[in-house]
Amino acid sequence: MNRLAAAARGDIPADLVIHNASVANIFTQEYESADIAIYSGRIAGIGQGYDGLVNFDAGGRAVIPGMIDGHIHIEDTMMTPQAFAYIAALHGTSTVMADPHEISNALGMSGLEYMFRASQGLPVDIFYGAPSCVPASDFETPYEELDMTAMKSMFDRKMTQHLGEMMNFPAVISGDSEAWGKILAAGNVPLTGHAPGVTGKALNAYMSSGIDSDHECTTLDEAREKLSRGMWLMIREGATFLDLKTLLPLVKDNPLNASRCMAVSDDITARYLLERGHMDEKMRIMIRDGLNPFVALRMVTLSPAEYFRLHDRGIIAPGKIADFVILNDETMDEAFKIHSVWKNGRQVARDDDVFSANEYEHIAPAIHVKVKKVPTAEKIRVKADGNTINAIGVTEGTVITKTLTITPKIVDGFVTADGENDVAKIVVLERHRDTGRFGVGFVKGLGIKKGAVGSSVAHDAHNFVVAGADDESIITALRKLAEMGGGLTVTDGQEVKASFALPIGGLMSYLPPEEVAAKLAETENAAVDLGVKIHHPFMVLSFLCLSVIPELRITDQGYVDITKGGKQKLFV
């Protein structure tokens, strides 16, 4: 006779009973005063009069299902999956759907294997999508290309149950066989999309592939069109993209749409997680914005569970896994403070404390970043083959760059950086095969007056990128990046002013969240000392290499402008 059923009937003691809970019910939109009985990691029953081997008095506090983040890139927090999970758990997160395309660019399949391995046994379940766009374009040089055969392997090996964001929307729309092959290799699984500004017939073509969600809507009109076409909407609210308030009217006007919408993070920083929170912060934002808290709750629990076909979670219901969160208050309000977090029926977090043995266990990827071929200062000089050049124009607050035509400073027949006029030299050095190949260009708008800033976080191929006011500082930065096996650095001449090692694929640190946030702030402050005025300078720097966003970009292959079809020349 089955013992879960016996615990549900109340005929045997449950493993755990949460007494005196106010269970938030998204269906009745009421708080049900009840006990929650848990047996063998699953909810046995909700009701009155259960008795457990362990009994916990919730004191009338509200209890909600463990929350689910439908889209996040863990690597961009610069934390390991473990460190991320511990801070996310503190904020009521029980499940995240992660797209590992950063580590997959940096370390290929072994990067995905590392993430998968480092994500077992954590207080948060992390499910990975198959990274569908490695490389982001032919103009980038990742560790290895993950083609449609690689997609098939990931699904065959059960490493993934959904397709990661298909960013190459032009290829899908054009019917490109490689892009469609990746989608079809994924099979009958959730196919997540990324289609900024795609509407009308292009949207039809994109969706005809089976892609059925998107997290790139920034206007109500675009979001309404995608929703009406049958797309699930992931509404993004992270460190830099703040779309919730803009798009919530879709749900406010018709709460039934909450069944097709979710709130997601996409990109988020360690500092944001520490200072503001994770899914709890999204709940606060939605509630403050006037959304019915029960409707908001659906968007971070059942709706993502349904979209990702995780039929074992998303509600507090008999037979589901016992992932739930006890709030500090009796109802869900703007404070939305968390009392304790429970995973598979075990308390995993409370106040500032996460209960786990392997919090900072050192799980390392199979591959380490080893770069020997760092060019000399002489090699990166640019002979003046003209007196007008193209330069990357950076503007605060947008990831879009401009193509600027400028008259550069020329010294001894060489085009050089010009700190006084905010023109920095930018070098991207291939780091995956140690070919020594590099691209050189110029960038205006970073505010570098002296020295150099460098990073191995450089979307999407994550080669080394350094921008600086003089060649010596640039070479010092490249050498420091090589020495650290990846990371962030700020240099001036031969001196390293600050640095933050990211030994895991050049993207992530083994440090705990507080130290990650502190090291990033310290390195950013050193950049400010060089004159850098732009916010999040390392993030801005990293996006200068992403070849699939307009206009001018730089990779190890040189200038690229996707809007002009590919590689661009330095001299006009």
Place this chain on the structure above:
Amino acid sequence: MNRLAAAARGDIPADLVIHNASVANIFTQEYESADIAIYSGRIAGIGQGYDGLVNFDAGGRAVIPGMIDGHIHIEDTMMTPQAFAYIAALHGTSTVMADPHEISNALGMSGLEYMFRASQGLPVDIFYGAPSCVPASDFETPYEELDMTAMKSMFDRKMTQHLGEMMNFPAVISGDSEAWGKILAAGNVPLTGHAPGVTGKALNAYMSSGIDSDHECTTLDEAREKLSRGMWLMIREGATFLDLKTLLPLVKDNPLNASRCMAVSDDITARYLLERGHMDEKMRIMIRDGLNPFVALRMVTLSPAEYFRLHDRGIIAPGKIADFVILNDETMDEAFKIHSVWKNGRQVARDDDVFSANEYEHIAPAIHVKVKKVPTAEKIRVKADGNTINAIGVTEGTVITKTLTITPKIVDGFVTADGENDVAKIVVLERHRDTGRFGVGFVKGLGIKKGAVGSSVAHDAHNFVVAGADDESIITALRKLAEMGGGLTVTDGQEVKASFALPIGGLMSYLPPEEVAAKLAETENAAVDLGVKIHHPFMVLSFLCLSVIPELRITDQGYVDITKGGKQKLFV
């Protein structure tokens, strides 16, 4: 390059374009004036300015997704899957989720195979659940028992993608290993339930097995509790169970609940389908009852698609299969008249016409009903071992019976039927193994004054059941049933007054819908001539054998009362 994408972009002509459509959109709750472009059986795009190899002007009429019936027993229509599909298609149905437990009781696995085979290539997609309760109880004798191993076979053979209604709710609640084994053998699929009146901790125990839907709610309180516990609600509206109006307040009060509710048929007759319709009739009832038509539409399209994880249908959206219905009017209103029905991008029905080559193709099951051991009149005599007996009490309008204690008519030392006092003898003859085993009892309330009525439709084991006013009429009926290989019959003495052969498992006819309805009506009218007053006499008769419903029932093993734990005696 992919051609579906090209058709979506409008760069190549679509196979078909429905021009000038008013596409009913459940997300915006508006009608969108647009073209619908179809390529290779799928929706390529919705929008303006598409051109097709074939162009069809919808004339501004409303277009809705093909409708989905989430729960039906096709056998109970007495039609083949083909005949059922043709009449259902006329009424805008594109997909049905059928529970084949009747044919599985009558013919075992080969019955399921027959249904599966007879359901290919029809204008309606029919998906079968794995029949989870064959037999309904140990007190019934089906063709063969389908145990947990049989469940596994059905899933391994891809004959089914969901578990059919788990009617043996007491076994699930008690944690019975056989019942749980069947559920676990099904795996991670929708597990459909049947739990009338089950609430509180018993509901917790039932749901702890993973069963996540129910179609048996008849009161608002019960439905609200099940919904709040996380069950998907199938709201039943068939020939005899009319639950829509009672339960719709759940959706009216909170339209978000439409994402967890669907309208289903369960049991329905050929006549109902012909005279009233199918899913279109449910839409009429919901709209007449004041439900927002777009919310109602979700309950017969996207919600059942989501519950059954049919991710390729339920909405008119790019990439989905092109199942849609053009209505006669520009909006969804109480008339809800259908103009034409399209399946996989082909018109399959219009007005009274279904376009299909194999409309009444004769697909036969591997096994035919062959009964040779029909008892003689002498054998079914009942020696009077007392002067008080238990009799089955039938009441109009409920499937629940009573246990009556009556003083029977005794002639020559034998208890006999008594037409004047509405006491009929009832005989159930085992027909699957031709053992000759039969059970005898008495039933009050059918109104049989003379002759006998007999049927091979006898839930759930579907043995032969005959009730009559004299033994000769009963034997004539049993012989006629044996001769026909199953069916319905009405006899008087040695004369057969009417009969309707059901050669497919003794449950279904090869005739088209109109003739099925006419033959059933003709046979029922002959029963009325015998004095029968109760409505749907053959349906009432068939349920007298269903051992899992209170109170007194009869099978080939004799009287059974599940509320008293099993077999019961004739004499008090």
